[in-house]
Amino acid sequence: MGEAGERPKNLPVQERAVLTRDRILQAATEVIIQEGVSSLTFDKVAARAGVSKGGFLYHFGSKDALIVGLLNQVMGVLDGELNVLADGIDVTQGAFALAYLDYVREPTKAATDTAVSILAAAAVDDDLLDSTRATFQRWQDRLCQDDGLDETEALLARIVGDGLWLIDLFGLAPPTAEERSKVIDLVSNLISDHGAARDLIGSAE
Amino acid sequence: MGEAGERPKNLPVQERAVLTRDRILQAATEVIIQEGVSSLTFDKVAARAGVSKGGFLYHFGSKDALIVGLLNQVMGVLDGELNVLADGIDVTQGAFALAYLDYVREPTKAATDTAVSILAAAAVDDDLLDSTRATFQRWQDRLCQDDGLDETEALLARIVGDGLWLIDLFGLAPPTAEERSKVIDLVSNLISDHGAARDLIGSAE
DNA sequence: CCGACCTTACCGTCCGAACAGACGGGTACC
DNA sequence: GGTACCCGTCTGTTCGGACGGTAAGGTCGG
Incomplete structure (x- = not known):
């Protein structure tokens, strides 16, 4: 299940940002589909997107x-x-x-x-x-x-x-x-x- | 908001039970409709049904x-x-x-x-x-x-x-x-x- | 006095959110 | 070219509170 693990380190700043944002969104839909709406939490989505909780909150403040x-x-x-x-x-x-x-x-x-x-x-x-x-x-x-x-x-x-x-x-x-x-x-x-x-x-x- | 307040005290046991159960169910649907699914909590439903949280849990254990x-x-x-x-x-x-x-x-x-x-x-x-x-x-x-x-x-x-x-x-x-x-x-x-x-x-x- | 019904008090967990920085590329200035 | 600084991006941690669920006891009809 290492599908979402590695995160590109050496990319222009802006591109990395938009990629992370999209990864988070996709991770969120995956979580809902596979684990249900009640499992849609910051931790779950962040983990699946390969980003820290704080990083997640940078893109989506709530x-x-x-x-x-x-x-x-x-x-x-x-x-x-x-x-x-x-x-x-x-x-x-x-x-x-x-x-x-x-x-x-x-x-x-x-x-x-x-x-x-x-x-x-x-x-x-x-x-x-x-x-x-x-x-x-x-x-x-x-x-x-x-x-x-x-x-x-x-x-x-x-x-x-x-x-x-x-x-x-x-x-x-x-x-x-x-x-x-x-x-x-x-x-x-x-x-x-x-x-x-x-x-x-x-x-x- | 006293619509669900008074609860009949002097009734046959079984009838009182089924009444409470039904009140809880109706309270639950009311909570969902008026406050949304995310507000469907034990406390909210119990309060609206005019029953304590424990009383609620007697009828619905989870x-x-x-x-x-x-x-x-x-x-x-x-x-x-x-x-x-x-x-x-x-x-x-x-x-x-x-x-x-x-x-x-x-x-x-x-x-x-x-x-x-x-x-x-x-x-x-x-x-x-x-x-x-x-x-x-x-x-x-x-x-x-x-x-x-x-x-x-x-x-x-x-x-x-x-x-x-x-x-x-x-x-x-x-x-x-x-x-x-x-x-x-x-x-x-x-x-x-x-x-x-x-x-x-x-x-x- | 027993069992159905209900109460108050409480606990542990989880979750949303805030926060203080770290990293690193871009930029300006020397 | 080096150096200092800034800002967008991201990390790890912490916290307050809400929420699901438990426990233990009380009341009342039969």
């Missing part, structure tokens, strides 16, 4: 700061990956919704990291999730407004997408890769061809 | 025991309410799925209590969720097997249902009552006449 750093990092990654995925989908509308669904086709590292970070934040202090909530609201806005999708279908896409990684987070009878793909296809088709979907709910156009 | 008791209570209630709701729906098949969706049309106390209990369990020790996971698996089995529903549609119903209360739990841009009702109607209709849903074009009835 537990709240650690959670915030975790959320910023992981939400940024997720937002970026969603964007490139949406750019790669060539449809007239609903690209972001399709990307949102496609992203959870199977559990990815970014999705898992995000999930456990949100869990940790909720466990430590609910208010830490405020900026995360704002990001989800932006995603929701983009799903229906920016993407020109029917409001209900846009919401359905997000509920299914979020539902899947949340089910994974708690392990509440998570579906197999095959099953989730079928569900995602079902919803994706519903969105792509939404003239038919409008008839199904019987709402006026 | 924090794990408290979480387990919380989960059992709340999952039992939820399971019962789902059953009566499903019995009240008169369709040839998919009654449980429709009930599962109808249940999250707006956030209920039972759903909220369950959510926060699961959150607390995940925060304290992941293994405590094992029996809860089994219950969710039973629900999933009933959704497709016992209910004679298409597997994919059954899974969709559960993902949407679970997705909604999980979104509520973390407050991740939760939809309004109107919006969620529309989504639930959309999925419900999809399920009700799934012959039409399969080719997405046929209009209902």
Whole structure:
């Protein structure tokens, strides 16, 4: 288990700093995943990151700061990956919704990291999730407004997408890769061809 | 804050016991909801339940025991309410799925209590969720097997249902009552006449 | 007088946080 | 080029307090 032991000594000051910071963040997510939220302590994270407790506290002065750093990092990654995925989908509308669904086709590292970070934040202090909530609201806005999708279908896409990684987070009878793909296809088709979907709910156009 | 203060003195022994136990459980959920998971301590719960710390520990010998008791209570209630709701729906098949969706049309106390209990369990020790996971698996089995529903549609119903209360739990841009009702109607209709849903074009009835 | 139920008092541990420096590269000045 | 100094980075230690859990005793119905 010497994976996090050696620390580079001879590096420019700034680079060493940013590396240490990232190592701490990764160590924190590893601790949560492997040992649970209740084991997310300064000592555990510092030890796993190969840094002293004081060194840890230099980068994150409090537990709240650690959670915030975790959320910023992981939400940024997720937002970026969603964007490139949406750019790669060539449809007239609903690209972001399709990307949102496609992203959870199977559990990815970014999705898992995000999930456990949100869990940790909720466990430590609910208010830490405020900026995360704002990001989800932006995603929701983009799903229906920016993407020109029917409001209900846009919401359905997000509920299914979020539902899947949340089910994974708690392990509440998570579906197999095959099953989730079928569900995602079902919803994706519903969105792509939404003239038919409008008839199904019987709402006026 | 005298809401939990007075405690009945002159009652049969067993009744007093079960009352205290229930008061403790309710106090625990209240603490989680109002002060967060990190505030779920012996002292806080005992104080809110109007019982001494020792008295609390008589009923729940450890924090794990408290979480387990919380989960059992709340999952039992939820399971019962789902059953009566499903019995009240008169369709040839998919009654449980429709009930599962109808249940999250707006956030209920039972759903909220369950959510926060699961959150607390995940925060304290992941293994405590094992029996809860089994219950969710039973629900999933009933959704497709016992209910004679298409597997994919059954899974969709559960993902949407679970997705909604999980979104509520973390407050991740939760939809309004109107919006969620529309989504639930959309999925419900999809399920009700799934012959039409399969080719997405046929209009209902 | 017994057992269920509850109380007060207490203990050891762990954890978040503060702190006083050490190290070492960059920079300025001679 | 040497030397002195500064500051970003990091170390090891210490501390106060909260928290989970124990112990021992008391009350009351049966």
